[in-house]
Amino acid sequence: MKLLASLTLTLAAMLVAAAAHAQTDAGVVAGMRAKATFAGGCFWCMEPPFDKLPGVVSTTSGYIGGDRANPKYEEVSSGGTGHYEAVQIVFDPTKVTYPQLLEVFWHNVDPLDASGQFCDRGEQYRTAIFAHSDGQREAAEKSKRALDASKRLPKPIVTPILDATTFYAAEDYHQNYYEKNPVRYKFYRTGCRRDARLEQVWGEDAGH
Secondary structure: OHHHHHHHHHHHHHHHHHHHHHHHHOOEOOOOOEEEEEEEOOHHHHHHHHHOOOOEEEEEEEEEOOOOOOOOHHHHHOOOOOOEEEEEEEEOOOOOOHHHHHHHHHOOOOOOOOOEEOOEEOHHHOEEEEEOOHHHHHHHHHHHHHHHHOOOOOOOOOOOEEEOOOOEEOOHHHOOHHHHOHHHHHHHHHHOOHHHHHHHHHHHHOOO
16 A cells, blocks of 8 residues: 555656646746747837737736846847847736737738838847747747748748747836837837838738
């Protein structure tokens, strides 16, 4: 009986460990929540389209992909750290899937521009998908291949798919900027001609 009990406990521990590994590989953080990280130019403009999705728990503007710890906005915006402006999303994968997040991402960026986004130029404003697991990388690559194969776009997509590295949340005044400063946000978005270019690239499917 003691041996059977010991084997049962060992098997249970193995199953718990396997489940924990599977959740980690899927990017699950806690309570069936997962992370996704996308760079799409100005991070102010990448929060709204994800915030409106059922199943998205939170969006955080920040910096990823560079080689300097705890970068500040002034450093990143100067283009000297190698970081991208990005948005990190916490979501419930039982309510919204990663492929659905990818669809929203594509329709809210110009994936043909390798030098920045809209009026914002420089490496810090380039597009990128940062995968948190092998599953996310496979889904992103599949999505990118399908979009290229569809010939929907006049040129090949230049958006890279990269491994997620340390993400640093941006300063508080950047978080939910579109809600805190709606007039300034609308003025910036219009002046940068973001929506005009999105409609040019995506037509009726353009994100806003």
